[in-house]
Amino acid sequence: MTRFLFLAAFLFALSSTSQQLKSPSEFLGYELGTEFTRHHEVVDYYEYLAEAAPDRIKLTVYGQTNERRPLLLAYVSSPDNIANLETIRQEHLKSTKGGGNSEKAIVWLSYNVHGNESVSTEASMKTIYELLTSKGSYLENTVVIMDPCVNPDGRDRYSNWYNQYKNTPHQLDPNSKEHNEGWWNGRSNHYMFDLNRDWAWLTQVESQQRIKKFNDWLPHVHVDFHEQGVDNPYYFAPAAEPYHEVITDFQRDFQITLGKNHAKYFDANGWFYFTKEVFDLFYPSYGDTFPIYNGSIGMTYEQGGSGRAGLGIITGIGDTLTLKDRIAHHFTTGLSTVEVSSQNAKKLNEEFKKFYQNQNFKYKSYVLKGNKDKLDALKSLLEKHEIQFGDLSSGSYKGHAYGSGSNGNVSIDKNGMVVSTNQPKGTLVQVLFEPNAKLTDSLTYDITAWSLPYAYGLEAIASTSLVAPQNNGDVTPKSMIDPDSYAYLTDWNSLKDAKFLAELIKKGIRVRKTDHPFSIEGKSFERGTLIITKGDNAHDPNFVRKLQTISATYQKEIVSTRTGFVDSGKDFGSSYVQMIAEPKIAVLSGGPTSTLRFGEIWHFFEQQLYYPVTVIDDDYAKRVDLAKYTILILPDGRYGNYFNEDQLSELKDWVRKGGKIIAMGGAISALDGEKGFGIKTKEKEKETEQTHIPLPYEDAEREQIKDAITGAVFKTKVDNTHPLAYGYGTDYFTLKLGSSSYDYLDGGNAVYIEDSTKPFSGFAGSKAQKKISKSLIYGSEQFGRGQVIYMVDNPLFRGFWENGKLFFANALFMVN
Incomplete structure (x- = not known):
């Protein structure tokens, strides 16, 4: 009887507390779904819940955005679980090493990674309220981790824009301003990066802070809430093919289990949905695939709407889609996910442990060698992912050679490392390092190649044997800065070298570069070597001290x-040893440019190179005096006839007088052909006449992919005597994102594809391969006293193709 009374009292107290909690609508002062809630208001509500129900919710700030908005995680569970949260976490992580006896399901719900897919954060508030009130039974054996807004900068950009431009009352007509965002929409983060493509590469501050917490928990289930086009019904798991081959049968099957439970609720409400289409599980840097490769059941949920939907819109079939509708759908799948996870907590724990035990990959080790700076950059990424690696200082190793695409070996005498799949993160290692991921279906949502040895420009082999690391000891470069010297020399072959040069220039130190190899005092130096003479810097009495400080900061030898x-080559006073002019750089934004491609450039300057750049918007670009700048960057985009004849004439005149254009991707089309520049689109070879058998209508999409390249790696030739290619060898592996191609230039072809166009990794259609044969990748042409640099492929793509970044730095500093 005493037990019964105690239980009744406990349930009454719990019910009383639940009744006292304010719903989102009550707290915010408006009905949820009738306004877009700004980020600070969302934070206020979560803080209110944490204060009102501290026994069932723990709120933490795990970081902040570029625009200083807080990033939150809310841990929601039963009072007993919250009191023992750290013990639960530690017991769960023991499963990654074959131990532990965890009985709790760990579910992580991520909302609003794309800022203008704005329903997600609204749904998160309704979801957490229901978990704390009517659905508390789910939490007895489940810890729910909620990130109410992965991308606060983007979401507030959208919310503020919408609140500024919406009609009162809101207008359902899709033509109204409130349904048509401008060039800089709310999807991306501050630097216009797509955070849903950054889970593996961790280029953005939001991703870098989030991964620390993700690694602390490694949840059983992870859901990434999204929106798609207005006219699309709801999408939930199971996903479409291709599935990466490392995905386990249980991960596949549990997606089906979850999908069927969602369908039960959607069927009851008469809501439309689809599964097994469009959204596949291959590219490793999504919010569904990355968790999967870490043992989770990772899923994307897609609601129709996005930034175009606003508070309400008329769809293509004449229905009305409201924000309330969108909230209801995400709310339903969110609770359904927690429900199924709670019901299957034991199975989730068993299979999670198996995921980390049953790793039997073909390649046991990945052995890499190359430039120390590039190895250090890769190590930095691996450390963020808590992937183990070791150094190698000597030895010869056999396996699949990345450089040839066949069996070979790599000999190491210094600057080597090994990454093994024999570790808890072995599956992730396999996915990120494998030479060529197996593609079960060529119709895929994203790029099909990303292997890190190619991305970082390292010589590598994949070995079927386990290779043990060695201890290299202290390899910190030692500088010999003699204050009485004539000059100071340092090499040029990495992005770190470009950062060092940029800092010297910002500090007023004058630097030369050599266009020929040379030797001096028994040491040899390659093209691009930086030469810093005392004579050039006689104006600065603190020159040597500045050089010492900057070289120490960047660990430059x-x-x-x-x-x-010199003993051989050109003396330092030769015309082949030229002063590097201080670049005055402008980049075009808006209008014809791609937001993502512009953002990559912006981020490169401010967060990687640390060099100032002026952003010129197309709204007023025609009024800007280009004479103030030495370099104009035209990002990839859709230019069409953006430049009229007068503007082209002015642009050419600026280049003739010494200006430099860097035209990237689609921007090249604004200069090619009859417009006075030397670049020309490669003409498609005429096919021989033959009888064509009409294809069934449903096969049209698959026929079209013969003309497509879905992010594949190709081996190219490099003329490393060209300043655009200083610091490179004679080969370069480029990530090609499409089949656009240009003929070789009359001269100045720094990087190009020869006859062989079979990709080393990833998918390229048969017709596309023919199209890119004998085509330019990177090159330049002299134009009067200036230069035009063409970058057909994107060396800054998503900020992760590390080996391409020096080409971009060369375009800035080395090409005169």
Whole structure:
């Protein structure tokens, strides 16, 4: 009887507390779904819940955005679980090492990674309220981790824009301003990066802070809430093919289990939905695939709507889609996910442990060698993912050679490392390092190649044997800065070198570069070597001290020399040893440019190179005096006839007088052909006449992919005597994102594809392969006293193709 009374009292107290909690509508002062809630108001509501129900919710701030908005995680569970949260976490993580006896399901719900897919955050508030009130039974054996807004900067950009432009009352007509965002929409983060493509590469501050918490928990289930086009019904798991081959049968099957439970609720409400289409599980940097490769059941849920939907819109079939509708759908799948996870907590724990035990990959080790700076950059990424690696200082290793695409070996005498799949993160290692991921269906949602040895420009082999690391000891470069020297020399072959040069220029230190190899005082130096002479910097009494400080900051090895008289090559006073001019850089934004491609450039300058850049919007670009700038960057985009004849004439005149254009991707089309520049679109070869058998209508999409390249890696030739290619070898692996191609230039072809066009990794259609044969990748042409640089492929793509970044730096500093 005493037990019964105690239980009754407990349930009464719980019910009383639940009744006291304010719903989102009560707290915010408006009915949820009738306004877009700004981020600070969302934070206020979560803080209110944490204060009102501290026994069932723990709220933490795990970081902040570029625009200083807080990033939150809310841990929601039963009072007993919240009191023992750290013990639950530690017991769960023991499963990754074959131990532990966890009985709790860990479910992570991520909302609003795309800012203008704005329903997600609204749904999160309704979801957490229901979990704390009517659905508390789900939490007895489940810990729910909720990130109410992965991308607050983008979401507030959209919310503020919508609140500024919406009609009162809101207008359902799709033609109204409130349904048509401008060029800089709310999808991306501050630097216009797509955070849903950044889980693996961690280029953005939001991703870098989030991954620390994700690795702390490694949830059983992870849901990434999204929106798609207005006229699309709801999408939920199971996903479409291709599935990556490392995905387990249980991960596949549990997606089906979840999907069927969602369908039960959608069927009861008469809501439309689809599964097994469009959204596949292959590219490793999504909010569904990345968790999967870490043992989770990762899923994307897609609601029709996005930024175009506003508070309400008329769809293509004449229905009305409201924000309330969208909230209801995401709310339903969110609760359904927690429900199914709670019901299957034991199975989730068993299979999670198996995921980390049953790793039997073909390749046991990945052995890499190359430039130390590039190895260090890769190590930095691996450390963020808590992937183990070791150094190698000597030895010869056999396996699949990345450089040839066949069996070979790599010999290491210094600057080597090994990454093994024999570790808890072995599956993730396999996915990120494998030479060529197996593609079960060529119709896929994203790029099909990303292997890190190619991305970082490292010589590598994939070995079927387990390779043990060695201890290299201290390899910190030692600088020899003799204050009485004639000059100071340092190499040029990595992005770190470009950062070092950028800092020297910002500090007023004058730097030269050599266009020919040379040797001096028994040491050899390659093209692009930086030469810093005391004579050039005699105006600065603090020159040597500044150089010492900057070289220490960037760990640059500096060689001092007491003469400018070389043993071989060109003396330091030669015309082949030119001063690097201080670049005054402008980049076009808006209108014809792609937001994502512009953002990559913006981020490169401000967060990687740390060099100032002026952003010129197309709204007023025609009024800007280009004479103030030495470099104009035209990002990839859709230019069409953006430049009229007068503007082209002015642009050419600016280049003739010494300006430099860097035209990237689609921007090249604004200059090619009859417009006075030397670049020309490669003409498609005429097919021989043959009788064509009409294809069934449903096969049209698959026929079209013969003309497509879905992010594949190709081996190219490099003319490393060209300043655009200083610091590179004779080969380069480029990530090609499409089949656009241009003929070789009359001269200045720095990187190009020869006859062989079979990709080393990823998918390329048969017709597309023919189209890119004998085509330009990177090149330049002299135009009067200036230069035009063409970048057909994108060396800054998503910020992760590390080996391409030096080409971009060369375009800025080395090409005169």
